[in-house]
Amino acid sequence: MRLLVSACALTVLSACSQYSTAPQSSLTAPEFNEARFRQDIQTLSSDKFEGRAPTTHGETLTLDYLSKAFAAAGLEGANGGSYLQAVPMVSYTASEQQQISLGGIPMTYRKDIVMGSRHDTKQVDIKNAPLVFVGYGINAPEYSWNDYQGVDMKGKIAVILVNDPGFALPDSGKFDGKAMTYYGRWTYKYEEASRQGALGAIIIHDTKPAAYPWSVVENSWTGAQQDLVLDKKTQDSRVQVEGWITKDKANALFEKAGLSLATLTDRAASSPVHVALEQEANIAFANKAEYANSYNVVATLPGTSANDEHILFTAHWDHIGIDPSREGDQIYNGALDNASGTAGILEIARQFALQAKNGSPLKRSITFVATTGEEQGLLGSRYYAANPIYPLDKTVAVFNLDSTNIYGRTSDYTVVGKGKSELENYLANAVKAQNRAVVAESRPESGGFFRSDHFSFAKFGVPAVFAGGGSQPVDEATAKYKADMKEKFKGCYHNVCDEYRADWDLSGALEDLGVYFQAAKVLANSNDWPGYYPGTEFHSLRPAKTAVK
Numbered sequence: 001m002r003l004l005v006s007a008c009a010l011t012v013l014s015a016c017s018q019y020s021t022a023p024q025s026s027l028t029a030p031e032f033n034e035a036r037f038r039q040d041i042q043t044l045s046s047d048k049f050e051g052r053a054p055t056t057h058g059e060t061l062t063l064d065y066l067s068k069a070f071a072a073a074g075l076e077g078a079n080g081g082s083y084l085q086a087v088p089m090v091s092y093t094a095s096e097q098q099q100i101s102l103g104g105i106p107m108t109y110r111k112d113i114v115m116g117s118r119h120d121t122k123q124v125d126i127k128n129a130p131l132v133f134v135g136y137g138i139n140a141p142e143y144s145w146n147d148y149q150g151v152d153m154k155g156k157i158a159v160i161l162v163n164d165p166g167f168a169l170p171d172s173g174k175f176d177g178k179a180m181t182y183y184g185r186w187t188y189k190y191e192e193a194s195r196q197g198a199l200g201a202i203i204i205h206d207t208k209p210a211a212y213p214w215s216v217v218e219n220s221w222t223g224a225q226q227d228l229v230l231d232k233k234t235q236d237s238r239v240q241v242e243g244w245i246t247k248d249k250a251n252a253l254f255e256k257a258g259l260s261l262a263t264l265t266d267r268a269a270s271s272p273v274h275v276a277l278e279q280e281a282n283i284a285f286a287n288k289a290e291y292a293n294s295y296n297v298v299a300t301l302p303g304t305s306a307n308d309e310h311i312l313f314t315a316h317w318d319h320i321g322i323d324p325s326r327e328g329d330q331i332y333n334g335a336l337d338n339a340s341g342t343a344g345i346l347e348i349a350r351q352f353a354l355q356a357k358n359g360s361p362l363k364r365s366i367t368f369v370a371t372t373g374e375e376q377g378l379l380g381s382r383y384y385a386a387n388p389i390y391p392l393d394k395t396v397a398v399f400n401l402d403s404t405n406i407y408g409r410t411s412d413y414t415v416v417g418k419g420k421s422e423l424e425n426y427l428a429n430a431v432k433a434q435n436r437a438v439v440a441e442s443r444p445e446s447g448g449f450f451r452s453d454h455f456s457f458a459k460f461g462v463p464a465v466f467a468g469g470g471s472q473p474v475d476e477a478t479a480k481y482k483a484d485m486k487e488k489f490k491g492c493y494h495n496v497c498d499e500y501r502a503d504w505d506l507s508g509a510l511e512d513l514g515v516y517f518q519a520a521k522v523l524a525n526s527n528d529w530p531g532y533y534p535g536t537e538f539h540s541l542r543p544a545k546t547a548v549k
């Protein structure tokens with residue numbers, strides 16, 4: 001699932017390079033130590049760390065490195081003195097030998113369909129389960145939309161379109177137009193099908209609304225799938241099987257049912273829909289579950305007068321690890337993704353600690369969570385949000401770093417999912433002090449806001465931001481450098497060539513660290529409780545108490 005869940009600067013925070021006039025440089029934050037920042041990135045992404053996969057030797061080295069770095073900076077271990085929070089994980093592996101037929105049409109594993117089970121069961125054996133098309137598979141009261149209205153999904157398998165009606169009809173005022181809402185994410189589709197009591201859920205792949213080709217689905221959904229060990233009730237209510245089917249095979253299935261997928265897709269965008277296909281699914285495959293703990297690293301710098309209130313910085317320390325089946329280089333070093341963000345929170349931690357030591361402590365506490373398992377589905381952050389060391393109702397805000405800017409300084413500053421929360425105002429003020437302009441990401445339809453660790457907190461109504469970088473280089477020289485570096489780094493997202501380079505221009509990344517630092521500092525010395533804007537998916541979960549305008 002890696003490629004599907006993790007968004008990074010490469011794809012989200014940077015668009016085409018364009019020349020613009022250079023703004024005045026004005027770092028509002030203290031001088032970050034670039035050499036030390038580079039050293040951290042280089043060490044964490046070195047071959048010795050083996051690509052930092054959860055539950056491997058690479059994890060042991062990473063935990064040790066980060067714990068020591070936080071301790072050296074003067075931060076406390078947040079978990080009763082320890083820097084580690086155990087995250088119980090389970091790894092599910094579905095057999096490659098799968099017998100699947102839908103509507104009597106045999107489906108070839110990988111080529112036509114991918115299927116797995118997030119249950120600790122040795123054998124999945126589903127016989128003659130009715131298939132029900134449920135449109136986009138959305139139940140969203142705030143949009144007055146329920147594709148499941150009046151249908152009993154017990155014992156049945158939901159067949160679901162990817163993305164949301166706003167993508168199909170951007171000018172209709174439905175959902176958030178072209179920008180993907182959480183209802184468009186595949187994770188939501190399975191969650192909702194589970195809440196509806198369905199036996200299984202199959203998403204119809206379509207490259208445009210999914211924003212990635214079938215090959216990504218195939219690579220991400222085959223082999224071991226790491227997940228959190230859930231409480232029994234949540235676990236039991238999950239669908240037995242979850243999968244994806246190619247559009248070609250879905251077309252064939254709908255034809256078999258005497259229906260047109262194209263027509264139904266149109267209908268599903270204009271109003272909620274469900275249609276029994278009057279066809280059955282037969283699914284059989286062997287399954288394996290293996291258990292192991294991974295760890296979040298959590299360090300805190302206690303505040304003075306309001307030290308029970310916390311501002312969080314998150315960055316995932318994990319990456320993909322080693323693939324022994326590869327020819328040549330087998331190590332996914334993850335230098336940009338996300339040794340850079342991890343090094344970023346270390347640098348911010350050091351600066352806050354230094355200022356506190358030099359007589360400028362903050363009123364509120366600042367807490368750093370280096371998360372595990374982001375690449376496997378935001379696992380570490382999901383675990384922390386469900387089992388917080390400091391209560392979420394005392395957690396003021398979350399600043400997430402996932403892949404810093406390596407393309408030099410920009411005159412703009414990208415906020416992913418812009419328009420969601422009042423927390424953006426604190427960023428905007430800090431950005432303004434750097435004479436830069438806040439902009440939205442270039443492709444909100446790909447759902448970047450839901451694809452890194454901040455989202456795990458948004459789901460609980462805690463204001464969380466994912467921001468940095470921009471698309472406008474500050475001058476011609478930077479634009480040229482950016483074009484060159486883009487070429488050198490082409491194809492390296494989630495690939496073995498995501499390695500540290502001494503010729504990276506990190507000046508833009510350091511400015512971005514300054515924005516987070518300054519925004520958090522203002523918030524940490526205030527009594528403000530920013531919230532999500534009314535009308536967004538998360539507002540009702542925790543309305544704002546007070547915030548700067």
Ligand SMILES: [Zn+2]
Pocket residue numbers: 006007008316337338374402403
């Ligand atoms: Zn990442």
